[in-house]
Amino acid sequence: MIHSATLTAILFIAATTYLTRILGYVLLKNKTLSNKQRQILEVVPGCVLISVIAPYFVRDNPADLTAIAIALLAASRFSLLPTVAVSMASAAVLRLALA
Template sequence: MIHSSTVIAIAFIAATTYLTRILGYILLKNRTLTNKQRQIMEVVPGCVLISVIAPYFVKDNPADLLAMIITLIAASKFSLLPTVVISMLSAAVLRLVLV
């Protein structure tokens, strides 16, 4: 069973990631961005998400390591919301199966 603290942490991570995207656009709404700047704005939320879950790379838990790999693959193919959903589901399923 998933602990309530885990659900709260996931909600805060999702909110932080989403706010990163929104605040960037709000702060830069009156500026004209180049294509390169727009591309950077698109990847910032993903960087925030990865920085939050990156410490699991050093853990010995294979479920978390596999979930991280799945998340990285999803991030390279999908937008933010599907990536977050895929990462949460893969982590939950792999923890149930492998732990």
């Protein structure tokens, strides 16, 4: 069962990530962006997400550390959506297996 605090945190992180992406486009909608600027806008939500959740995972929990390694491997080979799916699944399975 998921704790209400965990669910709230997930929802706030998702909203922050989404708003970061949308606000970038809304604020810059009348501007002509270079390719480099567009690439930066695409990366910002992921950076926000990582900065929010990274401190939680930098602990000595073997399941979380292994899930991070799997996520990094997935990120080097897949696009964002498959990486998120693999990361979430690996974290869930490892937490259950190593609990």
